[in-house]
Amino acid sequence: MEIRALAPEEADTVRDIRSRAFGPLPDEQWRRRIQIAGSSFDAGRQFAGFEDGEIVATGALHEMTQWWHGRAVSLAGVSAITVAPEERGRGLGRRLMTDLLERCAAFGHPLAMLYPATTRLYRSLGWEHAGAQHHVEISAEALRTVAAERVPVRRAGPQDAAEVAAVIGRAHASGLDCGPVGWTEPRWRAVLADRDYYVHLAEDGFLSYRWADGNNALEVTRLVASSEATLRALWAIVGSGSSVAETVRACVSPMDPVLWMLREREHENVERRQWMLRVVDAPAAIAARGYPEGVSAGVTLTIDDPQRPSNSGHWRLEIENGEGRLEPSAGTPDAVRLGPHGLAALYAGVPVPTLRRSGLLQGGDAGALPAAFAATPFSLDYF
Template sequence: MEIRPLGAADRDAVRDIGARAFGPVPDEEWERRGETARPTWEAGRWFGGFDGGRIVAAGALHDITQWWHGRGVSAAGVGGVAVAPEERGRGLGRRLTADLLRRCAEFGHPLAVLYPATTPLYRSLGWEHAGAQHHVELRTEALRTIAAEPAPVRRAGPGDAAEAAAVVGAVHAAARDSGPVGWEPARWRGMLGGRDDYAYLAEDGFLSYRWAEDGSRLEVTRLVASSERTLRALWSLVGSGSSTAETVRACVSPLDPVLWLTRERGPYALHRTPWMLRVVDAPAAIAARGYPAGAAAEAELSIDDPQLPANSGHWRLTVRNGEGRLEPSRESARALRLGPRGIAALYAGVPAATLYRSGLLHGADPEALRDAEALSAAFAATPFSLDYF
């Protein structure tokens, strides 16, 4: 199988493979996805596996920013990975994904993120579960009376793409969020151009929602704001639909302020769609990430990354004053040993005790165990995403 970039003329073949692998997509939805994915196609970041001139596998590398403790880190959003059903069992999915991982490094992304259709494949190439997209169902009436005082809110469209990107990014930075995705304005233009998607902008907040196909509920795809005033205004705008929609299905952080704003919280179901993280360039990823200002940690690491050998070796990891550094070091008996899955999970805030018990982190020296506990505090996070790709 030869893997090479695809062009716009290949979209129908990609659609066919995706439909055969995961189910058909209605024409209108396909066109909507096409608009949002246009920047990825135009940048030559869709790739296909060819066998005898026929496309038998495909996948994309979206150019995204992922926020980690309030700092944006360049990442590749791996999406649309599919293999023609009649070609399965030949290892094509692994070959394609390994090639995409190599291209992530060539594009200069320190991180790669994906939503897995199958965990074993991606774990075998160094990805590990890190966070999730969360949906919660709320009573619309409970949202209607949230607003304490009005805040300036206006409708948003494709012409507001740059402002929407800036506002959403500023919210995640101020909140020290971990996991959310940031898109370039070109992608935002497609996201804001959907006929049945409605968006609103405030000086420090953004809302997008749509109606369920049967009109029975509202579906909030993104609602973020830096101030209580704007949060209340945007959620009450959603709540104004209470006369028609009894419930709202909202994509939120598991610690979203709305869960503390409503007068009556009551029991609710939280649906999680997990995503996986891969550290592509370990020193660059550590340097780009944010950390709590008061956190301090040092540890010797021994990393073994067969897919990306540049990450392998002996390193000294230091976190201090909100900054992280990973520098080459000498071999040490105190080193914490881990592979790419372990470094990805640590980066995402998985506690050292969990990593030890799951076999993702090893260290024979008692002092190394104390180092690992300090790293747990420095990397602590509750990762989430408001986007699916």
């Protein structure tokens, strides 16, 4: 199988195989997807595997950032992994993912993230479950009672792409968030052009929502703010639809402040969609991540990563003053031992006792690693 990047004019060549993999794609839906993914085609980030001139597999690497304790880390968003139904079982998916992992490194992304349709393939190449996208159902009437003062809010469009990206970035940074991703300005321009979504922009906050369930409900796809006043003002906009909508389905952090603003909170329907993380370049990923102030850690690690040999070896991890570094070190018998799964899970904040009991971390004294990597990772985007 020959794997290569697709040119923008080849975008429609993958429609059939993706329809067979994910379900029919009506013309308007396909047009919208191509419009949003246009910048990734232009950047040579949409790929296909060919045999005898026919496409037998596809995949994409979106250019993104991901916040970890409030710091943005360069990230490859892996998506649209497909293998033609009649070609499955031949190992083409593994060959494609192996190739894309190397391309993640070539693009300079120390991290890669994906939403798995199946866990086995991705785990075999070093990805591990790290966080989830959370959707919670909230009574529209409950949101209507959220007390809010008037804050300047305006409607936003494609011309506001740069400002939207900056406002969202500042909100995640100030909130010390872990897991949510950021898009490039061209991607935001395409997203903001979608008329099915209503978007509002404040100096320090952003809201995107649409009608759902035959206009009996509202779906909030993103609501972030750096201040309490703006957060309340944006949720009040959503709650003002309670005269028509009975429920609001919101994609939020599991610790989103709105859950503590409601007068009544007795029963919640929560849907989780798991995502997986891969550490592509361990020293770069450690250096780019944020860490809690006041936490110091010094631990010797031994990492065994067959798919990314540059991650393997003996390392000294030092974390201090919110900064981290991973440097080559002499091996010691009491080193903490990790494979790529344990490394990804640790990076994402999975507690060290959990990693030990699951066999993903062994040996040594983990010291202050639990406090240094503590996180509740979440995502606001599916891709």
